[in-house]
Amino acid sequence: MFFHIFINRIKMNLRSKEMLIWSVVFSLALGTLFYVAFSSIYDSDKNTSIPVALVEGDLFSTIAEFDLSNEPELAGVELPKNTSFEEILGDLKYEDGTKMLAVKSVSVEKAKKLLKSEKVDGIIDVRDIRDIKLMVSESGIHQSILTSVVSVFRQYSALIVETILHNPSDVKEALSGLNEEISLVSEKSLSGDNKDPYVAYFYSLIAMMCMMASMAGLEVPTSCQANLSDVGARVNVSPMNKGTYEFAGLAAAVLTQTAITMIGLTYFIYGLQINFGGNTGYIYLTAALGTGLGVALGFFIGHIGTMTYKTKNSILTVVIVGGGFLSGLMFGQMKVLIEKNMPIINRINPSSVLTDAFYSLNMFGVSGRYYRSVLYTIILTVVFIVAGLLMSRRKSYASL
Amino acid sequence: MSDTVVEIDHLVKRYKELIALDNFSLRIEKGEAFGLLGPNGSGKTTTINCLLSLLAYDNGEIKIFGERMTPNRLDIKKRIGVVSQNVAVFNELNVYENTDYFCGLYIKEKEKRKQYVEEALEFAGLLEFKKFYPKKLSGGLLRRLNIACGIAHKPELIIFDEPTVAVDPQSRNNILEGIAKLNESGATIIYTSHYMEEVEQLCSNILIMDRGKRIAEGTSDELKAMIKNTESVIVHIRNLEHELLDEFMKLPHVYDVKYMNDTLTIKCSGGKHNIVHVAEYLEKKQMNYDRIYSELPSLNDVFLEITGKELRDKE
Known part of the structure; x- marks a missing residue:
């Protein structure tokens, strides 16, 4: 039963044009755009x-x-x-x-x-x-x-x-x-593993790709919650164990989204020849963990409350964009400001946790700070999934 | 062992101030084709959703196959098939894959599932569209796919919730014939609709509901027998003077006469040859008319007489 759902969910994820456009085409196009834009700067700095x-x-x-x-x-x-x-x-x-x-x-x-x-x-x-x-x-x-x-x-x-x-x-x-x-x-190296200042933009892009995976995570509860979709209602009236169904959906989402992130990352490293320093393996690992976190975030939001799919999708978008803003993807000093005034936000904001992992790799290499960020990533992922599963227990709805 | 498949007792469902189901009860026996008839918003879909434990309800009890139905009764759910009002399929899976996917939620064995899926597709007339994706299917074919997905696992109780909404007449006939076949093969059917003709054609037992309440129940004939009207004589006639309407009321068995848009409707209760009496009267008075015919009462007349309103909005 698990594999029946798992295989079919993979098919659906790979055939979902919306998901592919946002996860693959958009990210690769943006990466290429960065590359073209920075090439002239690179040339002047050569x-x-x-x-x-x-x-x-x-x-x-x-x-x-x-x-x-x-x-x-x-x-x-x-x-x-x-x-x-x-x-x-x-x-x-x-x-x-x-x-x-x-x-x-x-x-x-x-x-x-x-x-x-x-x-x-x-x-x-x-x-x-x-x-x-x-x-x-x-x-x-x-x-x-x-x-x-x-x-x-x-x-x-x-x-x-x-x-x-x-x-x-x-x-x-x-x-x-x-x-x-x-x-x-x-x-002329002072510290760290990579002196390239523009690589940070690619780290941000990878973090964004990881967060985009949350859309696939949102699809998991959507496909089995009667208040979110018609197919959700159909699945709900079936004798399928909901936990098994959601695990299979999650596994499929993580697998496909990780593959997509890896393709993007490989394109950046080997296609665009972006120099991520000497920690390629760790970058792949962090991106894979980040994708898992993204899927878990979407899964969690999909289970909150009785809002419609559209509302949850909007909330997710706000969380991704807002989280990205708070993590400094748009304004570099924001993360520092938050660390000074409300450090807890940096610990629970998935974007912050992820960018911190990449930042640590970029600036300090594989260090204690990097491991701490990885640990936060794993903890957040587990918390989101467990909370989502607890909320998804078989139930009747007040209205549909 | 009881042959009752569904028992709903004094079901109450409220949406804040609105009472969607008001002490609603019904009983469906094994092998029955049960019609749940009512206008839009009468509570048909709410009843079905409560029955399936999708909706929580405020009071009452629901039993299926003699067991109390709850969200965790997977053993009961296994024996039920649902064809929802809205088409519930995945756009990313083709016709075969969709049917296989939903059948796979009930049937583990791959070979058995393959056979069931083939049979369901054949039943729905979708064999030649196996590789088609939902977006490439017409409205009628999409409805048929919705049905194939709901019945592929060969359930004992099948719930059809307005399966023919927005379907062309030809597809509608195919769907109704298919449902009749399922019933003939032993499945108990619950069919909700606001199309009285469908319910009349398909169902052996019909329950009419309105505003969450049970209005009447019985076979089509039993329901029609509940009302005064037994025959309506309709005459298309121009420029009829309203003073003459009282004259028609004097004819045998006539209890109501209306004239609107050049159409004279004479309602009769009991008696035979009512149309002959009307025709003779028209001839006697040398009144020219375009057309005259007789209509037997419909379920709409039943609904109209009981509730004072039409069963469905004029389309």
Whole structure:
């Protein structure tokens, strides 16, 4: 009996044009729209190589030409191939593989001309490696990056020179320290897993897809409550156990809606190549749990009171949109304001719980806060389903 | 063991101030085709919904198959089929799937269900529309699908709640013939309608209700025997002087005469050859008329005479 209902409910969910339009087409279209809209912003923010003029001197060349093989204590230690300062700088890369600096090794005079004509953003003068100088003509992100790079080189170049000249046996450690520091500069990551500010919109979109699943949840009581639909009356006069009927309907709704959410998410990740950071598995998991929460919310609202289907549908829409607003989907500071004044709302509002889970993943990775959000998601889902089932016990209606 | 299938005793159902069912009682025996006749809003559907435990009621008792009916009596529900006033099917399932879906709420065995669904579709004349989705069906076919979904599990008691509303005459005849066949095969039928002709054609026992109250019950003939009118003679005649109406009242067995829209209606109580008496009188008075005919009383006349109003609104 369970499978009879389950299979047929799946068929109905997949054939429901309204549901497919809102759950699939609308979400994918909105995602594509976001992608197109943000593409231009992404392009303007894209990492570009910073043109820089390098003025090299004899001292560095001397160090670069050090023959370490003459030192028995340094057996096995090799200076990197890029022993020229130009090559070391040229090897620095952003996270996406783009070269950080476009280095031109020139004379001082030529370098100044290039800076003046704005063909380079800065001049790195390494004629005296113990006093590396940086000249920039204005301030900006490129100039800030150059300052950071030079700052690291100032520290480490001096250290390496000192090490090679006075304590050559420690040169291996010194070189490794230099590489690590350069790596940190190139990632320029402060914390968290994802630095992309626009990915938050896609998280909001996924949260919205999860909440849209509530429409499928609402269909479950609608199909078996006599006061909500004619088919509900027909099911009500049948000998079908209502609990079994609703469980089968719920399972079918969760399955189909989760599949739809997963399709959307996969389209975002692999189709649009949206970078959700390194927690793809957890994002899928959160989206699946969120879809379950959405279905449970619709199921719960479908059982409240004796209102008509249209009224309940309107209430659900208000809850989704209102909940989304309170969770900060439209106004980022709203969630913070609520957390300050009425934190309980953030715990019971499904949209808030869900966005918090995504926010935690986005900002802090798989952390305690993420697990707390997942726990709230599960608790809310269970509460909604149990409350719905309790309200749906076989009963007579006061009016139909 | 009692052969009574349905017993309703002193049922009272109120919607706030409105009394929808006022001490309403009825009894339906096994194998009966029972007609529940009344105008719109008389309480027919409320009675059915209370009977099925869909509606809570304020007072009274309902027994089906000798057992008290409650929302949890799945064993009783298993033996009942319902064809509701509104078409209750899923738009996302085709004709076969819809019938199978609702049959599946009663019959677990797949093979048996398949056979029952095929039989129901054949009964409803829907075999060639198996793959059609409800939106592609005409109003009549949709009604037939509604019936197939309600009877596929071969119930012992079938409730038809105004199944022919908004159905074309041909489909209506098919539906009525089908219901008669179900009754012949042993099913007890409850048929609610405000179409007196349908009830008269189909039902062996008829209960007329109005404003939640029982007005009269019996066979069609018994009900008609309850009223004064036995024959109405109708004459289409132009420009009849109203003074002459009293003359018609003097004819044998005539107890009421009305003239409206060039139609003279002479109501008679008892006697034979009333139409001959009227025709002879018209000839004697050299009055020209277009047409003359006689009508036997209908259930509408019964309703009209008892309640003072028409059974159904003029359509």
